[in-house]
Amino acid sequence: MIEKEILRLGVSVVYNRQQSPSWSLTRHKTLMECELKWALSYPLAKVGQYDSGPQSLQLAWKLKHMKNIFMLFGELVHQIIEAEVNTLLETGEVLSEAKIKKRLSNLLNNTYSRSKNGLAQWYKDPKANPMLYEIYYDGGLSNSIIQFIKQKIDKCIKGFIHSSTINEVIAKGNVKIMEAEKYRSFYLDGVRIMLSADLIYFDEDNEKWGLVD
Numbered sequence: 356m357i358e359k360e361i362l363r364l365g366v367s368v369v370y371n372r373q374q375s376p377s378w379s380l381t382r383h384k385t386l387m388e389c390e391l392k393w394a395l396s397y398p399l400a401k402v403g404q405y406d407s408g409p410q411s412l413q414l415a416w417k418l419k420h421m422k423n424i425f426m427l428f429g430e431l432v433h434q435i436i437e438a439e440v441n442t443l444l445e446t447g448e449v450l451s452e453a454k455i456k457k458r459l460s461n462l463l464n465n466t467y468s469r470s471k472n473g474l475a476q477w478y479k480d481p482k483a484n485p486m487l488y489e490i491y492y493d494g495g496l497s498n499s500i501i502q503f504i505k506q507k508i509d510k511c512i513k514g515f516i517h518s519s520t521i522n523e524v525i526a527k528g529n530v531k532i533m534e535a536e537k538y539r540s541f542y543l544d545g546v547r548i549m550l551s552a553d554l555i556y557f558d559e560d561n562e563k564w565g566l567v568d
Contacts, residue, residue, distance in 0.1 A: 377549065420481035423488040424463075424496060428504060431462045432511050433553065439515075440525065440554065444532060450516050456508055463504070471495070520554075520567055529559040 386393040395412075400419040403412030422430075435455060442448055466485050470477070474491075476484040489496050496504075515521065524530060533555045540549040554567040 417478065417481040417486075421486045421488055421491060424500060424504060427466060427485075427487065428463065428507060431459060431466075432515075435459055435462075436515055437554070440521075441532065443521075443526065444530065450521070452512055452516055455512050455516075459508055459512065467496070520565070524558060524565060525556065528561070530565075531557045531559060533557055 382393065382397060385396055395415045396419060399412050400415045402408045403414065403416030406413070408416075435458060439450060439455060443450060467487065467490075470485045470487045470490045473484050474486070477486040489500065538549055538551045540547050542548070552566055552568055554565075556565045556567075557563070558565060
């Protein structure tokens with residue numbers, strides 16, 4: 356009965372909004388996996404962002420902004436690649452594998468430390484203060500996860516530096532970066548489609564567009 360009531364409330368929140376709810380493959384998979392999980396992760400979690408909301412939904416809002424170490428790793432890699440591509444185009448500075456690895460490691464360690472020592476700050480404002488799943492539930496990272504992340508750092512940074520996009524197009528050509536990690540939208544048959552590409556560039560020498568994801 357409690358699960359049905361929570362789901363009913365989640366659906367009512369969606370239909371009471373003035374605008375249509377956004378949808379994605381992730382949301383669809385969540386709904387197919389568990390209706391209650393979908394309700395708590397999306398429409399009801401937003402109710403919990405306010406102090407006036409029920410304590411259970413305030414917790415759902417906080418948990419929604421928790422991420423695991425793999426999600427954090429992916430976000431930081433995207434940020435670093437965007438910054439390095441812009442630096443390459445603006446200054447011509449040669450990409451340094453050692454420098455990028457060190458920067459990525461420092462960012463990971465900094466976020467881990469903030470999460471480890473910032474439970475009170477996360478409870479106060481989960482959007483501004485990070486919290487890792489592994490710290491909240493397990494108290495820290497296992498040695499196997501640490502070693503796996505170190506291997507991922509090596510593979511991802513080497514793959515970026517030696518990629519054909521970097522070496523055959525961007526580094527050698529007259530390329531203009533148009534978009535990087537920015538949400539854009541367009542309408543298709545009356546439906547608003549939102550997307551975020553990792554990198555969109557224009558090769559001015561060959562008059563070709565490039566889309567990297």
